[in-house]
């Protein structure tokens with residue numbers, strides 16, 4: 027189970043696209059071996075926060091700490107080699123590469139191809155059947171499996187997942203989260219973003235709710251469950267704009 | 271049979287060179303997403319460097335090869351990647367294309383600077399004296415080596431891209447750069463390597479071809495047109511198909527030169543064959559479907575009528591000022607500012623509004639000039655109408671097969687058309703199509719009579735200067751009219767997303783056809799007017815290469831605005847000739863400038879006109895400055911007309927007065943525009959640009975006429 031040692035720590039993060047600020051003083055800690063769920067409505071800034079965490083975006087202020095070291099401004103490829111593995115929103119695959127070539131791209135993390143194939147094909151036999159097919163021509167679920175394979179096969183220290191469920195049938199989502207739970211049990215820390223809380227709360231140790239670029243609540247899943255509807259529907263006072 | 275074998279071998283060895291250059295094109299396209307128009311120019315530069323070391327300095331062959339292929343070429347590649355291409359993310363295809371055209375023009379300028387043109391430079395054939403016989407036919411060492419190198423290059427490249435991790439990463443980076451870095455690949459290094467390899471391939475091609483052709487910067491750079499067709503046969507993706515295409519191309523050329531009767535009319539056909547083949551290939555290969563939305567950081571604001579009329583007024587005024595002050599010979603030189611401006615203007619609706627790329631502007635101008643030359647006897651202004659209509663019809667005819675093409679394919683198609691015209695059609699003698707007698711340049715040059723309106727002949731350079739400035743002004747207003755009309759909105763919509771337009775039921779075919787015709791028509795008029803200024807026109811005035819700087823500088827100026835067109839005219843026909851007057855060094859710089867400007871485009875894809883206008887912003891906002899200018903400029907001009915001083919004083923004064931006005935206005939009201947105050951934020955943007963406030967709600971209610979407020983803003 028999780029320890030209390032922080033592995034990935036975001037503190038006081040402010041981030042902006044051009045000059046429009048979308049994250050305001052966000053603090054989030056992922057302890058070693060724990061699963062943290064980040065929830066929130068569309069446009070809350072969840073993806074942006076993940077981009078900051080994996081180095082795709084630099085915060086305008088605040089610190090990103092990984093294993094105790096400040097890693098602001100470190101390039102994403104370096105963080106990836108050091109064990110931060112992010113599966114981005116949408117399909118995290120290269121559409122014009124074959125499945126096998128997609129797997130080959132994962133070897134930059136230092137794990138040999140044979141081992142990656144063993145784990146990926148072992149877990150998702152469907153991928154083995156289609157190893158020569160272009161990834162872009164596979165179904166959404168198959169693509170998501172391929173994207174997940176990187177998280178599984180490259181022994182990351184932190185796995186960051188952005189909306190695994192996007193566009194997938196509930197049964198596949200359940201399957202994927204079953205795998206997430208297994209990965210978590212093997213000791214990998216996980217930061218996962220989801221729109222629909224039910225699928226992820228069963229797996230998470232902690233959860234945080236983000237609204238309008240701020241973390242408004244965080245706690246254990248049980249503590250938060252009652253407040254979720256509130257965060258999504260918004261209360262009368264907070265979202266007046268929507269009713270005009 | 272012998273003859274056939276000989277030609278086949280010649281064809282295969284030429285094809286092998288095309289294959290090497292084309293595979294470099296495919297490599298950079300698949301690994302960086304940029305179609306590199308400058309591929310041939312890079313090969314040219316390597317060939318010149320090789321000549322310098324091997325022939326001029328007499329260094330050993332291996333050293334010259336090593337330095338030019340494994341040091342110089344990769345360095346050029348690394349430089350292109352870091353200094354130029356990195357800045358091109360989120361730019362449109364037009365911008366990327368223009369940057370590589372800029373590179374092409376710049377490299378030619380550079381080579382002509384270092385190696386003075388007009389000197390004959392030769393590289394002897396490699397392995398000369400060695401040959402072997404194949405059924406009575408001699409295969410020279412050079413031919414064999416070329417073919418062998420091509421095969422080795424093709425095989426190793428194919429294996430590299432398929433089997434090595436770096437090769438896979440190169441393709442991955444084009445697919446999704448961010449994802450590649452999330453996998454731990456280093457995208458910057460990967461694309462730098464891709465450029466380095468692409469340039470080395472260009473260099474190999476360049477060095478292998480120099481024993482066969484003259485070492486001339488322009489010719490060598492444009493051999494690439496032949497390689498385009500091969501790369502397109504490979505659909506810019508497949509190396510084996512590219513290789514095959516190159517061989518077919520090489521053999522076609524060889525057979526044409528071997529078996530075609532050598533009449534003057536057909537000699538041109540041989541030269542034009544690759545371009546024609548390119549055009550045909552583009553028409554038959556399947557291309558990608560309608561493009562969806564692409565994000566870009568390019569944005570051109572809607573021009574206002576008042577601004578446009580002021581602009582047009584200033585253009586005509588400058589025309590009059592120039593006409594009354596310049597000497598005859600200067601009026602000839604600088605008179606082309608506005609004529610070239612009209613050619614550039616033709617690109618604004620097509621490229622700027624509709625997002626279609628055409629590299630054939632000058633060809634349509636040539637057609638317009640020919641029409642006016644032959645049909646406008648005595649300068650009949652009605653022929654000007656024909657100089658619009660006939661190029662427009664040809665433009666629509668060309669657009670018809672090109673309708674299914676977009677982006678880079680369209681650019682190449684129009685390039686093929688332009689090259690076919692200037693290598694072949696323009697050099698034909700008169701001919702008949704049925705009852706229609708067609709005369710072109712009559713194997714040399716054609717006279718164009720000056721325009722004659724109601725007996726008033728525009729037969730002096732200064733009269734022409736005024737005429738052409740008025741024509742430019744009128745056409746600018748027309749183009750702005752197009753932009754502001756419903757049709758203009760359709761063009762813009764088509765640029766943003768063809769797929770979305772199609773689903774909305776917009777008639778894409780009609781829209782594309784008309785915009786092509788419109789653009790070709792404007793070019794035609796521009797060409798006709800240019801023709802009356804030149805008096806005598808020849809195919810060289812309208813060739814493909816001379817057309818490139820026009821597109822280049824219009825995009826640099828701002829392809830979405832009529833000001834961009836004027837920018838192109840002024841810089842090409844005003845500033846560059848002026849620079850050249852300053853001495854040899856500056857003439858060389860002038861040769862390089864269009865290229866440098868194009869290459870720098872990535873930094874500022876919206877064009878310079880935008881910045882220039884911003885520079886004048888203080889005057890526009892400070893009324894006394896405008897009044898001051900309205901008095902000083904005419905005064906300065908009148909004093910010049912009165913003969914108080916000459917042009918050496920007049921033009922500096924003319925340039926200085928707005929500068930003084932800007933400085934003065936800036937001191938008076940501050941240069942930077944104040945950040946918009948709350949009142950200036952449009953109502954529908956409330957709450958987006960700045961946080962929502964109680965006062966906004968009240969204002970919104972007032973504007974919408976809502977009295978009862980039932981919603982409250984959180985404290």
Ligand SMILES: Nc1ncnc2c1ncn2[C@@H]1O[C@H](COP(=O)(O)OP(=O)(O)OP(=O)(O)O)[C@@H](O)[C@H]1O
Pocket residue numbers: 043044048066067068069070071072073074075115221
């Ligand atoms: N590339 C971008 N440029 C400008 N603004 C952006 C960009 N990407 C996101 N934004 C804005 O930043 C805000 C946060 O976006 P983000 O993608 O982080 O939201 P999210 O919580 O992941 O939403 P969703 O659940 O819909 O994925 C949004 O208002 C969005 O419009």
Ligand SMILES: [Mg+2]
Pocket residue numbers: 072073074115188189
């Ligand atoms: Mg998101």
